[in-house]
Structure formats: structure tokens, C-alpha cells
Amino acid sequence: MTEYPHAVAKLRAIRQASSTRPFLARGHQVKRCERCRLDENYCICNWQPKVNTSVGVCLLMYDSEPFKPSNTGWLIADIVKDTHAFSWTRVGDMQAVKDLLKDDSWQPYIVFPGEYAQSERVNHQLIKTTKKPLFILLDGTWPEARKMFRKSPYLDSLPVLSLTPEQYSRYQLRRSTNNMHLCTAEVAALCLELADENLAASALNTWLDLFTQHYLAARECRKVNVDDVLHQQALTYQMDL
Template sequence: MPLTPATPPAHAGHEHAVSRLRATRLAASSKPFVARGANAQRCPRCRLATHLCICALRPQVPTHAGVCLLMGDIETLKPSNTGWLIADVVPDTWAFQWSRTEVEPDLLALLADPQWAPCVVFPPEYAKPGRAVAEVLPPAAATGDATGKRPLFILLDGTWSEARKMFRKSPYLDLFPVLGLHPETASRYRLRRSAQDHHFCTAEVAALCLAQAGDVRAADALDAWFDVFSAHYLSMRRQQPVPLDSPVHQRLYGVLAG
């Protein structure tokens, strides 16, 4: 099979929740955000240098579950942010700027929507007794329960200190269970420094959540998309060519072909 699709998919240039939030955040900024490697001419959709653009490879997979991103102050402005990758792949993704003092009405409306069963994804040791859960309910189609709600994973997208603040200072989240994840491997995220291997990036966490909810193909697609994005991002940083027949690319091609 060819190493890249002949033409980009129809949704390659489609704006999503995180890109719209980024535009809003930029419009409100009093000064420009300067990212590392700012001299690079970047694609506005995938945020990579234009010669490393991966928009033609973007997968988008229908899911039973949805994702709600609460994002730290400048997360949307960082080209290395991986919440963006979730919105690339998962159609039912929402993104909101987190604030300690204000809550967007659209966020509260989403959390109150009866079709969704929200849960906060966070280490359970930070939750009050009785809130922690080990798993989410499987899709209704798998259980035969036509009235079953769809999981809505609430992900706190920011630095670890930001995420802890979001968890502690968002009383509207106290109504929902806290889902703890226990991955068997270390994080593969190498775009920012982390002192702990068990601190997974947002896209990795979302892929684990999707798999647990029964959206296995979407989980695989997001995981593969994350690896390809990371490979191209590091290639841009190191100014080295990226081989389009690498194992991470071949895995993504397999997802696209499936």
C-alpha cells in the first residue's frame, strides 16, 4: 500500500473544539504566545512545520464515549498539547477554558445532559471516599440496555499542578465519580519534561479511557495518531527527516485501512 493517502480526507481541515478554543484564547491575549521553535512555519491544523504536515493522515473514528477537556490557561496555545489530538480523532469532544471563579454555562449544560454519564479521570487517592470507581459501564449495545447512558470522560488538561488545582477547586465536578487508571506501561510522551513516568499525557489517558469504554478502534487510532504526531514533532525539533515507513506510521496506516 502507498505510504501516504493520495488525497487528504474530507475532514482534514475541519475545525474542532480545541482549535476553536485556541482561537478564542488568542483573541483574548494581550501579547503573542511564543512557542519553542517559533521560527518554524507551522501548519495551522496539525501545528507541525509545514514540510512535516500530517493532516492527510488524520483518523476520525465514531465513538460511543465522549471527551470533555478542561484546559489550563495556556494549554491550547502550546503546539505540544495533546488534547488537540483527542479532538482530531474523537468527534464528540468538547473543550473549555478552566477558571476557578467562573464556569461556562455550556459546560454545565453538557454535564447535565441526560445522554451522558460523566466521570472525572484522576488518580483516585485524591478523591473523597465513595467517589472512586475502577471502570465505566460498557456500551449499551454490548449489554443490551437501550437506555444506557454514554460515558463522558472529563480530562483535566494542563500541568500536574494545574490539574490538581482544577480537581480541588471545581465544586461542580464533585457530583461525579472519579475514574482511576492503572496502565501497565510507562508514558511514551517525550515532548515535555516530566519527573514521573506514571504521569501520562492527556492523549494517552484518553486512549486508555476509550479502550475501557469499548471504543477499541478509536483507542487504537488515537494511540497511533499520538505516536505519529510525536515522531514528527521531535523530527521538527531535532531538524531531522522523519521516515514515512517507520513502525509508528505503518501502525497508523493500518488503522486508516481498517
């Protein structure tokens, strides 16, 4: 049986096996590391953080997101062991998601701007409970995320966790018309901070920055200084386990 490093890698493999034609992302000719998805000459696997977390993440991934090298849901799964990943479909079978949401060990939250939900559902802090928080993140472009939010009735009864970022997104691998639209990994880091998982939040932010640095360096064919502060910072998160 094939072993996968995490749920997003497994979902990608399942999607690949069932796809009738390959997904050709920009730069698909590049020979990539299977583990970190970067150009093999810019691999970051040696710096991957290893930290403990006591929260869960449920990624609902739109269409081709699992295939995209720039997807940051993968980075979340690298850090948060209890990450679950599902392909979102409006009319298909989402029973596995529904079963996860019914698991009594979790307190699920759909993470989305409160302005799109009824006020009685909106929370800005976590609910006091003995259950572990499960953050449901809609992984796609902003229009895709809004579609998932509107057309997923099994999410309608869940509390909405509305975040207020204090700074603009620093994500550089895709363009957005709104600087306040954070990438999925940035949203996850804010959720981890709310859950007092500050070490994991810091590790995820560092991992995102490192991934971005190597991704852009590969795109621009320039060298990376692996002795810089960012790389040294990443190594400090390998000491927690």
C-alpha cells in the same frame, strides 16, 4: 462563518481573538501547519486517522494549553468527534461546562487518581448505564490538574474514574518528575479501552506516536521515513468510515 476541525481548534481561535498579547511558545518562529500544528515540512495531515466513536470527551484546559504545539488534547479531538473543550477558570463563568454535565445523554466521569477523592466516589470501571460515557480530562501539568480538581465545585458530585496504567508514559515532548504521570492523550486512550472503543484507542495511540515522531524530527532537523510501520499503521485507521 469560520469552520474549525474540532473544539480545541475553536477554543484556541477564541482565545487568540481575546488575547491582548501573543503566546510565544518555544520554537514560535517556526511556520506551522494550521491543522496539525507541526512544522509545515513535517506535516502529518495525510496520515490522520478517521474512526467512529460513541463516547465523549470534555477537556478542561488550563491557561495557555490550547496554544502549546505540544498539547495532546488536540490529538484527542482529532480522533473523538464528540470532544468538548473549555478554558478552565476558578472564578470565571463555567456555565457551558455545567450545562454539558447536566445533559442527560451523558454519564460523566472525572478522570483522576482515586487517592485524591473520597472512596465512595472512586470507580475503576465504567458504571453500567444506557448513557454514553463522557470522560472529563484535566488538561495541564500535574500541579495544574490537581488545582483544577480541587477548585471546580461543579465536579465534586461526579464519579471519579481512577485508572491504573500498566506501563510508564512514553510521552517525550515535556518532562515530568513521575513516569506514571501520563499525558492527556494517553489517559484518553485508556478511557477508550475501558469503553470498549479499542479501535479508537489504538488509533489515538498511533496518532500520538506519529505526532511525537514528527515533532522531535522537526526539532532535531532530521528526515522522517514516511514508509515505516508507524505511518502505514496510521493509514489503516482511515478505512473505518
